[in-house]
Structures are given as structure tokens and as C-alpha cells.
Amino acid sequence: MERLNSKLFVENCYIMKENERLRKKAELLNQENQQLLFQLKQKLSKTKNSNNGSNNDNKSSSASGQS
Amino acid sequence: MMAHHSMDDRDSPDKGFDSGKYVRYTPEQVEALERVYAECPKPSSLRRQQLIRECPILCNIEPRQIKVWFQNRRCREKQRKESARLQTVNRKLSAMNKLLMEENDRLQKQVSNLVYENGFMKHRIHTASGTTTDNSCESVVVSGQQRQQQNPTHQHPQRDVNNPANLLSIAEETLAEFLCKATGTAVDWVQMIGMKPGPDSIGIVAVSRNCSGIAARACGLVSLEPMKVAEILKDRPSWFRDCRCVETLNVIPTGNGGTIELVNTQIYAPTTLAAARDFWTLRYSTSLEDGSYVVCERSLTSATGGPNGPLSSSFVRAKMLSSGFLIRPCDGGGSIIHIVDHVDLDVSSVPEVLRPLYESSKILAQKMTVAALRHVRQIAQETSGEVQYSGGRQPAVLRTFSQRLCRGFNDAVNGFVDDGWSPMSSDGGEDITIMINSSSAKFAGSQYGSSFLPSFGSGVLCAKASMLLQNVPPLVLIRFLREHRAEWADYGVDAYSAASLRATPYAVPCVRTGGFPSNQVILPLAQTLEHEEFLEVVRLGGHAYSPEDMGLSRDMYLLQLCSGVDENVVGGCAQLVFAPIDESFADDAPLLPSGFRVIPLDQKTNPNDHQSASRTRDLASSLDGSTKTDSETNSRLVLTIAFQFTFDNHSRDNVATMARQYVRNVVGSIQRVALAITPRPGSMQLPTSPEALTLVRWITRSYSIHTGADLFGADSQSCGGDTLLKQLWDHSDAILCCSLKTNASPVFTFANQAGLDMLETTLVALQDIMLDKTLDDSGRRALCSEFAKIMQQGYANLPAGICVSSMGRPVSYEQATVWKVVDDNESNHCLAFTLVSWSFV
Structure with a gap:
């Protein structure tokens, strides 16, 4: 039992560490996700602006703050 | 029984140290030996000889063998205890393992989702040039998991509470949202820093980041049946110290065996600087298909047919977003509990300086989420008999003392009109608020039994104040106030408070600036499992300094509750509340509490807060749990003081003057103390004058x-x-x-x-x-x-x-x-x- 417990404890520690790692990874990916989302939005609005020319579409105007 | 049975039936080879000769004992002999063992597990040789003489059935056994029997018996007992302990640890570890595996599973899913999504977006960015349309942009945004957290309360169509069918749809929606938060990532959870993991830990605690409102989640294991847990948790005032009342206004059974309740909940304000909060919610309790039980709750807004304003002007209406608890039965008995609290406390109605308090998910976690889990664990431990209490009191009695102290202090700080409190005109200084409560009927009805009303004279007077302190470590301050009572308390005032418990009239003392030193002895009564709360009796020793003070030279007692002083507790709100009590210490003794509460304000507006909140500690440092939070330096805290005194009709103004002066003195002492315990850069307190x-x-x-x-x-x-x-x-x-x-x-x-x-x-x-x-x-x-x-x-x-x-x-x-x-x-x-x-x- 003692051995089983220490095995469980080590395993738990390991999973905790692993979870920590996953959490960090998820966080990084999330940041990347945000960035990509932003890029994508920008790109889309740029495309849109160039497609529409001077025609000011109200749906994309909020995302086209910077050029 | 089992132990000695196996002992006399087998000549076990593993007892080689007995040097060969084994004796078979008859059941009668074993019974006789067991009886002696029950009284004395380690009898002296004299006692053993006496035993052989007194017990004829043992006379054929050699004294040495008897000795060996006792040795073996002790050894067996020890092994049994050890194995029981190991099994307990094993259960905890297994449950923890299960929880961690689940979390691991969730995280892996989250990561793979993100990887997939990011891959998709990268692909889009590379191929997007000129070919995509508006629709694709929308779809990317919607497919992101941010949808839920950026907009957790999307507008519901108008629905009417008065229609049960609509209520059920609100309830089901609440349930779905709650489950997404409890076991999923509908809220951007970050693990709370500084919570101790391991088999003895309270559980896994997470707080929200960047979501509308503030949220906290706790997950843990208790050895109680799910329905018992639900019953405890539903009784919010029993574990949430800041909960004034929960009023169920309507109960509607649903077709599927669940219940919908319409609930009004009132929450005390933590300081005197902002109004209390109330919630108007729909609470839905139901069983799920997998055998778990859920209680979830959400505010009814005007959009969902809820009432508009708070019921009383003393309250500000706050909003509860889908919250609740999920209780799953656990193999081998016990339950796994997931608790989510998600609220919006209407920060805009609070003075700016106090806003961090209403925006901190950590404080929410400490006061509500973790408190709930702690309370359930405490009850579980008490039920299983693992808790040993001194003083011959039932744990429940001591807990009631703690609750009454807290409640009385909260009532004093809040001074609700419907309790009968009204403000008294001030002496010009705005620093201290004086309120009086003469309507004994209301006073009695609200919290105290009417049985001891006579002992509170014709009314109760409360002097209170809240102030900001800079750079004072909150824990150190409360600890100092507890351990060095003589630094701030006036013996004469203590004596006045103590005397009001007795029938004997006692003159209102005049507060002396120096005060009387009094020596205090702290006698512990009880403490909670995680040592975050101590109930104790303080004995104030009486000295008579001059003949006219002879009357107060007897010992006085205070019942005192000190909470939040454990360094390992994160999100620290600490308080010291005490009430004079007479020597009888009756379970229903009248209590008129006074005390201090300190709440640290962390700088929420700081843009770097992001990083510090998401900062995770490595495994090694989180295991020892001793790391101090760095917010202790360069921080602010709110200190709230409330002192209550009784008065008679003729003494009202005198008591008011005394109370005001006394609280001013106490504030002065605290400022002096604060100055002395403020950490300075470099070595502590090093005087450089x-x-x-x-x-x-x-x-x-x-x-x-x-x-x-x-x-x-x-x-x-x-x-x-x-x-x-x-x-x-x-x-x-x-x-x-x-x-x-x-x-x-x-x-x-x-x-x-x-x-x-x-x-x-x-x-x-x-x-x-x-x-x-x-x-x-x-x-x-x-x-x-x-x-x-x-x-x-x-x-x-x-x-x-x-x-x-x-x-x-x-x-x-x-x-x-x-x-x-x-x-x-x-x-x-x-x-x-x-x-x-x-x-x-």
C-alpha cells in the first residue's frame, strides 16, 4: 500500500507538472490565436477596403483602425 | 476479534523473533488477554504475574509467552492503525489522481483545439489574400473559444418569469452555462497561486481572468454523500460569512424531478464605505443522467422578467452569472464537488479606491468558493470523528459561536435600517459614524434570541470607521492587534462592556489617552482544519491601580474570533472580532461583537496584472506552500473598525461620547502600530534617526x-x-x-x-x-x-x-x-x- 501510495503521489506530481505545462502551452496558443485573429481581421478588412475602394462599409470599419 | 483469531490459529512463520516456541491460546484465554489489553496495552511484569495468578485459565502459560503475546498484540495494533492511515491517504490520492487526469484531459482537448484553430487561421491568412469574403471572417471569430468568454451573457429574448415553461428554459440554459464553467473553459480560468496541492490540499482552485464580472472555481473531494453536500451548500448563510440572508420566495417543481426556486440573497458590505449587495436569482436543482446532482443559479434580470431595483434602499442590486455546484458521487463513498461562483458586483457604484475589492476574483474565491469547500470538508471531518475538540464543546456549538461573532460584527458594520439602526448626529468630525439601535424588537428578531434582551439595556450603540492604510502587511497588523491587546485597548472600556452583561450598573468610563495596561491570556477553543480561523477565549487579568478602580479588578473574558491570519491562505482578508462573555460561557450567551477587519486592495488597474495573475509557480515551490505573495510590499488595505456598546436611556449621550473618543484612540493606536510594523526597504524597522x-x-x-x-x-x-x-x-x-x-x-x-x-x-x-x-x-x-x-x-x-x-x-x-x-x-x-x-x- 505504501508503495502504491508513493507511486500515486509521484504520478500525481507528474500529472500536475504535465497539466502545468499544458496550461502554459494553452496560454501561448491562446495568445497566438488572438494574434492570428487580429491579423486575419486586418487582412480581411484590408482586402475588403481594397475591394470596395472608397465605399465605407460599416461592418468592417471598426477593424480597419490601422493600415 | 479478527486480530486475535488469526493470531491463535496460525503458527505464523514471520514471527521468527519469538525463538521457536509457539503457544496456542484458547478463545477464552485470548478474551482474557484482550480485556487486559483494552485497559493497559503495555502491562508491567508485575501486572502480568498478577494476571496469571488471577486468571486460572492462563495458569498453564509461561510469563514469557504472555509478554510475547502483548508485544505481538501491540505490534498488530500499530500495523492496523498504519494501514488505516495508508488507506485514507490512498483514497485521497486516488481521488486527486482522478481529478488531475480529468483536468489533463480537458487541457489536452483545449490545446488540440487551439492547435487546430490556429492552423486553420494560419492557413486562412496565407490564402486569404483577396479571396475571402466577410462571412469567413465572422466564422473564424465565432469558432474561437473566446465567443463564450467575451460574451457570456448574450442577450436573451424577452421571457417572463411568471410563465413556468419559460422559467424551465432559463433554468436549463443556466445549467448548460454553469456546466461549461464547472468542467470546461467557458471562463478563462487560471489556477490560483499559492494554493497548496497534495493529498491534504483543499482542492484545485482557479480564478477568472478577463471575463465580465469575477469568477472563481474550486474542485475537491469530501467524504459525504452528494445529497448531504447539496443540503449543506444550499444553506449559504451557514458557510458564507458575508451572507446576511437567503430568502426563497417561490418553489416550483419541474417535470423532470428538479426544483426551480426564486431566491433573494443579501450580502453584507465588507466596509462602511459602500452599500451592501443583493441578488435576485433563479436557482435550479436537478439530478443529471450520470447520477450527479447539480444546483445552479443565475440572476433574473429585467430581460428575463426579474424585478428591477433592490428590495431595500440599503442594497445595490448585483448580478449573478451562471454559478452553482456540481456534486458527483465518487467510487467508494464520498463526492467530488465542483463549485463555480460568477458574479458582477456593480463596481461602478463603489468609491474608486475600493473598486479592487469588488473586482478581485481572488477575494471572491477566498470568501465564497473556497469557504464553501472548506465548510463541507469541516463537516465531513466532524461527522467522521476525525476532529478532536477541547473544552467538551460540540464542534457545532463552537461554530455557532464563530458565526454569531461574525454576524454581529457584520450587522454592526452595515447598520441596516430594517434591523432598527439609525444614525446619530455627529459631533462635527466625520471620521467616525455613530449609529444607535433602540428598537429592541427588531434587534431581537434579526439575530439575537429575545431571551437576553434585558441585558442589553435600552439599546445598542455602534461606533465605526473605515480607513486606508499604506504598506502595512495585513496579516501582521491583525496578529499584532490580537497579541498586543494592551497596545490599543482600554481596560476601563473593556470593563464597561463586560459589566453590561451583568445586572449591576456600571458608570460610563472616561477614556484615558494612556489607557490601562491589561495583561491578556489567550485560551484556544477551536480552530478550523486549515487553521484559517481560530476561536478563543481571552482572559483579561484585572489589576487595581487605585482604590476607585478596585471595582474592576476582577478577570474579564472575551470570546474572540481571529481569521485569515494563516500565511498560506491566499487573497487574505483578515479579521479580529471579539465580544465580552460572562464566566458561564453558556452556549446561548449574549454576544455583542466588536472588532477589526483588514482587506488588502491589490492594484487591479495595473496592466501587468495579467502577467502576475497568469504567473505559475514551479512544482517544487508550490509543494512547500511557503512562498509569500509579493503584494505584501507596497500595498494598500482598508481597515474597518466597529465597536458596540450598550446604553441606558439616561446614559446614551455619555456612551456616545465615550465610544467616539475610544474609537478615535484605537484608530490612533493603530496608526502608531502601522507605522512601527511597516516594512522598510533594507532591514526591518532599522531606525535611522x-x-x-x-x-x-x-x-x-x-x-x-x-x-x-x-x-x-x-x-x-x-x-x-x-x-x-x-x-x-x-x-x-x-x-x-x-x-x-x-x-x-x-x-x-x-x-x-x-x-x-x-x-x-x-x-x-x-x-x-x-x-x-x-x-x-x-x-x-x-x-x-x-x-x-x-x-x-x-x-x-x-x-x-x-x-x-x-x-x-x-x-x-x-x-x-x-x-x-x-x-x-x-x-x-x-x-x-x-x-x-x-x-x-
């Missing part, structure tokens, strides 16, 4: 003049004042100075860090401590006999002895040197002491 530098110069110079040696070794003469001061300050021997006046008994004037540690005091408080009180009899005698020598020769060595700290703890020292400190004009300034190798006994 020119006076201190001069004094240290005199101390060291006098020492070398008189003794011919240097206090800090040979090389210290040459160093400058600052270094000298630091050397003396950090010296491991206690170095103390006391006044040298012919007409007064000497009091301490200065001490280095070791000296302050030894006397268990601060530089400020030190100056009230008398030398006579510190030395014991033989120390005083030794000093007296050497006094002439000190005055003549300048110094004397005293033998090893015992002295007493300001807290009454004995301290031993190996040697003491006393010398007179002379100033620049060669006239006597003070006496200095070094106590070498001191330690607490």
Missing part, C-alpha cells in the same frame, strides 16, 4: 570605556555611525537600554532587533515595558546588588538567569552585562544591557 545614531555611538563608546573591550570586536571602532548602528541592530545578542531615573522605575527606551524579538514587542511598544516586569526575582536581586558597582566602575556582569517577554514567555540567557551609557558631557544617560545567548524556554 540622528538620535538613534547618537545613542548607538554612546552605547558602544561607553562599553569600551568601562570594560576596555569593544562591543563588536576590534575592528568596529573605526567604522562610521551608520555601520555601527547596523551592527548593533543585527547583533545576535539582545541589546537593550533603559531609563536611569532616580524617581521612577526604569522603562526600556531602545532595543536592537534581537532585543525586540526577545521581548516580543516593537520599538514603539517597547517604551511602555518596565525593567522590573522583565527581570525575575533573582535577576532583580542580582541587579540591585551590583547597582552600586555599575555606578562606580561603569559595568557589571550578571550570572545566567531568566527574564520574561512582554507576552509573558520566559526567556533564559547565559550571561548579562550591564553598563552605564554616558553622553558626550560624561553625564549618565541610560543603562544598557546585553543578554548573551538568549532563548525562549
Whole structure:
């Protein structure tokens, strides 16, 4: 039992560490996700602006703050 | 039974140390031996011989064998205990393992989703050039998991509470949202820093980041059946100390065996600076298909047909977003609980300085989510009999004491009109609010039994204030207030409060600026499992200083609750609440609590908060759980004080004046204390005033003049004042100075860090401590006999002895040197002491 417990404890520690790692990874990916989302939005609005020319579409105007 | 059965039935080979010869015992013999064992597991040889003589059935057994039987029996008992312990640990570890695996699973899914999504977006960005349309943009945004967290409460179509069908749809929606938060990532959860993991930990606690409102989640295991857990958790006022009441206004059974309740919940304001909160919610309790039980809750807004404003003007309506608890039965008994609290406390109605308090998910976690889990665990431990209480009180009785203290303090801080409180006109100063409560009927109905109303005179008066303190560690402040009551309390006022419990009339004391020193003894009554709350009795020893004070020389008792002083508890809101109690300590003794509450305000507006919140600690440091939060330096806290007194019709104005003056004095003392315990950069408390530098110069110079040696070794003469001061300050021997006046008994004037540690005091408080009180009899005698020598020769060595700290703890020292400190004009300034190798006994 003692051995089983220490095995469980080590395993738990390991999973905790692993979870920590996953959490960090998820966080990084999330940041990347945000960035990509932003890029994508920008790109889309740029495309849109160039497609529409001077025609000011109200749906994309909020995302086209910077050029 | 089982133990001895197996023992007499087998000649076990693993008992080789018995040197061969085994005896078979008959069941009667074993029974006789067991009876003795039950009384005394380790009988002496005399007792064993007596046993053989007294018990005829044992007479054929050799004394040595009896001895061996007892040895084996003890060994077996030990093994059984050990195995029970191991099994408990195993259960905890297995449950923790399960939880962690689940979390792992979730995280892996989250990561793979993100990887997939990001891949998709990268692909889009590369191919997007010129080919995509508006729709694709929308779809990316929607497919992101941010949808839920950025907009957790998307607008619902108008629905009417009065229609049960609509209610059920709101309930089902609440359930779905709650489950997404409880086991999923509908809220951007980050693990709460500083919670201790491991088999003894309370569970896994996470707080929200960047979501609308604030949220906290806890997940843990308890050894109680799910329905019992639900029953406990639903009784919110029993575990949520800030909950004033929960009123169920309507109960509607749903078709699927669940219940929908319409609930009004009132939450006390933590300070006197902002109004209390109330919630108007729909609560849905139901079983799920997998056998777990859920209670979830959400505010009804005007959009969902809820009432608009709060029921009373004392409250601000707050919003609860889908919250609740999920209880899953666990293999081998017990339950796994997931608790989610998600609220929006309407920050905009709060003064700016207090906003961090209403925006902190950590404080929410500490006060609600973790408190709930703690309470369930506490009850589980009590039910299983693992908790041992002293004083012969039921744990439930002691908990009721704690609850009543907290409640009474909260009532005093809030002063609700419907409890009968009304403000009293002030004396011009706006710093302290005085409220009175003369409507005994309401007062009685709200919280106290009517049985003891007569003892509260014709009314209760409360003096209260909230203030901001800078750079004071909250835990240290509360601990100081607890341990050094004499630093702020007035004995006369305490005596007045204590006397109001008795029938005897007692004159309203006038508050003295100096106050009376009183010695207090703290007797512990109970503490919670995680040691975050202590219930204790404080005995205030009475001294009679003058004939007219003789009347108050009897001992007084306070029932005191100190919470949040454990350094391992994160999100620290600490408080010290006490109420005078008479010697009978009856379970239903009247309590009129007063006290202090400190709440740290963390800088929420700081843009870097992001990083610090997401900062995770590595496994090694999180296992020891001892890391201090860095918010303790450069921080602000709100201190709320409320003191309650009883009054009679004719004494009302006098009591008001006394209370106001007293609270002002207490505030003054706290500011003094705060100054003394504020950590300074560099070494703690190191005084750097020119006076201190001069004094240290005199101390060291006098020492070398008189003794011919240097206090800090040979090389210290040459160093400058600052270094000298630091050397003396950090010296491991206690170095103390006391006044040298012919007409007064000497009091301490200065001490280095070791000296302050030894006397268990601060530089400020030190100056009230008398030398006579510190030395014991033989120390005083030794000093007296050497006094002439000190005055003549300048110094004397005293033998090893015992002295007493300001807290009454004995301290031993190996040697003491006393010398007179002379100033620049060669006239006597003070006496200095070094106590070498001191330690607490």
C-alpha cells in the first residue's frame, strides 16, 4: 500500500507538472490565436477596403483602425 | 476479534523473533488477554504475574509467552492503525489522481483545439489574400473559444418569469452555462497561486481572468454523500460569512424531478464605505443522467422578467452569472464537488479606491468558493470523528459561536435600517459614524434570541470607521492587534462592556489617552482544519491601580474570533472580532461583537496584472506552500473598525461620547502600530534617526570605556555611525537600554532587533515595558546588588538567569552585562544591557 501510495503521489506530481505545462502551452496558443485573429481581421478588412475602394462599409470599419 | 483469531490459529512463520516456541491460546484465554489489553496495552511484569495468578485459565502459560503475546498484540495494533492511515491517504490520492487526469484531459482537448484553430487561421491568412469574403471572417471569430468568454451573457429574448415553461428554459440554459464553467473553459480560468496541492490540499482552485464580472472555481473531494453536500451548500448563510440572508420566495417543481426556486440573497458590505449587495436569482436543482446532482443559479434580470431595483434602499442590486455546484458521487463513498461562483458586483457604484475589492476574483474565491469547500470538508471531518475538540464543546456549538461573532460584527458594520439602526448626529468630525439601535424588537428578531434582551439595556450603540492604510502587511497588523491587546485597548472600556452583561450598573468610563495596561491570556477553543480561523477565549487579568478602580479588578473574558491570519491562505482578508462573555460561557450567551477587519486592495488597474495573475509557480515551490505573495510590499488595505456598546436611556449621550473618543484612540493606536510594523526597504524597522545614531555611538563608546573591550570586536571602532548602528541592530545578542531615573522605575527606551524579538514587542511598544516586569526575582536581586558597582566602575556582569517577554514567555540567557551609557558631557544617560545567548524556554 505504501508503495502504491508513493507511486500515486509521484504520478500525481507528474500529472500536475504535465497539466502545468499544458496550461502554459494553452496560454501561448491562446495568445497566438488572438494574434492570428487580429491579423486575419486586418487582412480581411484590408482586402475588403481594397475591394470596395472608397465605399465605407460599416461592418468592417471598426477593424480597419490601422493600415 | 479478527486480530486475535488469526493470531491463535496460525503458527505464523514471520514471527521468527519469538525463538521457536509457539503457544496456542484458547478463545477464552485470548478474551482474557484482550480485556487486559483494552485497559493497559503495555502491562508491567508485575501486572502480568498478577494476571496469571488471577486468571486460572492462563495458569498453564509461561510469563514469557504472555509478554510475547502483548508485544505481538501491540505490534498488530500499530500495523492496523498504519494501514488505516495508508488507506485514507490512498483514497485521497486516488481521488486527486482522478481529478488531475480529468483536468489533463480537458487541457489536452483545449490545446488540440487551439492547435487546430490556429492552423486553420494560419492557413486562412496565407490564402486569404483577396479571396475571402466577410462571412469567413465572422466564422473564424465565432469558432474561437473566446465567443463564450467575451460574451457570456448574450442577450436573451424577452421571457417572463411568471410563465413556468419559460422559467424551465432559463433554468436549463443556466445549467448548460454553469456546466461549461464547472468542467470546461467557458471562463478563462487560471489556477490560483499559492494554493497548496497534495493529498491534504483543499482542492484545485482557479480564478477568472478577463471575463465580465469575477469568477472563481474550486474542485475537491469530501467524504459525504452528494445529497448531504447539496443540503449543506444550499444553506449559504451557514458557510458564507458575508451572507446576511437567503430568502426563497417561490418553489416550483419541474417535470423532470428538479426544483426551480426564486431566491433573494443579501450580502453584507465588507466596509462602511459602500452599500451592501443583493441578488435576485433563479436557482435550479436537478439530478443529471450520470447520477450527479447539480444546483445552479443565475440572476433574473429585467430581460428575463426579474424585478428591477433592490428590495431595500440599503442594497445595490448585483448580478449573478451562471454559478452553482456540481456534486458527483465518487467510487467508494464520498463526492467530488465542483463549485463555480460568477458574479458582477456593480463596481461602478463603489468609491474608486475600493473598486479592487469588488473586482478581485481572488477575494471572491477566498470568501465564497473556497469557504464553501472548506465548510463541507469541516463537516465531513466532524461527522467522521476525525476532529478532536477541547473544552467538551460540540464542534457545532463552537461554530455557532464563530458565526454569531461574525454576524454581529457584520450587522454592526452595515447598520441596516430594517434591523432598527439609525444614525446619530455627529459631533462635527466625520471620521467616525455613530449609529444607535433602540428598537429592541427588531434587534431581537434579526439575530439575537429575545431571551437576553434585558441585558442589553435600552439599546445598542455602534461606533465605526473605515480607513486606508499604506504598506502595512495585513496579516501582521491583525496578529499584532490580537497579541498586543494592551497596545490599543482600554481596560476601563473593556470593563464597561463586560459589566453590561451583568445586572449591576456600571458608570460610563472616561477614556484615558494612556489607557490601562491589561495583561491578556489567550485560551484556544477551536480552530478550523486549515487553521484559517481560530476561536478563543481571552482572559483579561484585572489589576487595581487605585482604590476607585478596585471595582474592576476582577478577570474579564472575551470570546474572540481571529481569521485569515494563516500565511498560506491566499487573497487574505483578515479579521479580529471579539465580544465580552460572562464566566458561564453558556452556549446561548449574549454576544455583542466588536472588532477589526483588514482587506488588502491589490492594484487591479495595473496592466501587468495579467502577467502576475497568469504567473505559475514551479512544482517544487508550490509543494512547500511557503512562498509569500509579493503584494505584501507596497500595498494598500482598508481597515474597518466597529465597536458596540450598550446604553441606558439616561446614559446614551455619555456612551456616545465615550465610544467616539475610544474609537478615535484605537484608530490612533493603530496608526502608531502601522507605522512601527511597516516594512522598510533594507532591514526591518532599522531606525535611522540622528538620535538613534547618537545613542548607538554612546552605547558602544561607553562599553569600551568601562570594560576596555569593544562591543563588536576590534575592528568596529573605526567604522562610521551608520555601520555601527547596523551592527548593533543585527547583533545576535539582545541589546537593550533603559531609563536611569532616580524617581521612577526604569522603562526600556531602545532595543536592537534581537532585543525586540526577545521581548516580543516593537520599538514603539517597547517604551511602555518596565525593567522590573522583565527581570525575575533573582535577576532583580542580582541587579540591585551590583547597582552600586555599575555606578562606580561603569559595568557589571550578571550570572545566567531568566527574564520574561512582554507576552509573558520566559526567556533564559547565559550571561548579562550591564553598563552605564554616558553622553558626550560624561553625564549618565541610560543603562544598557546585553543578554548573551538568549532563548525562549
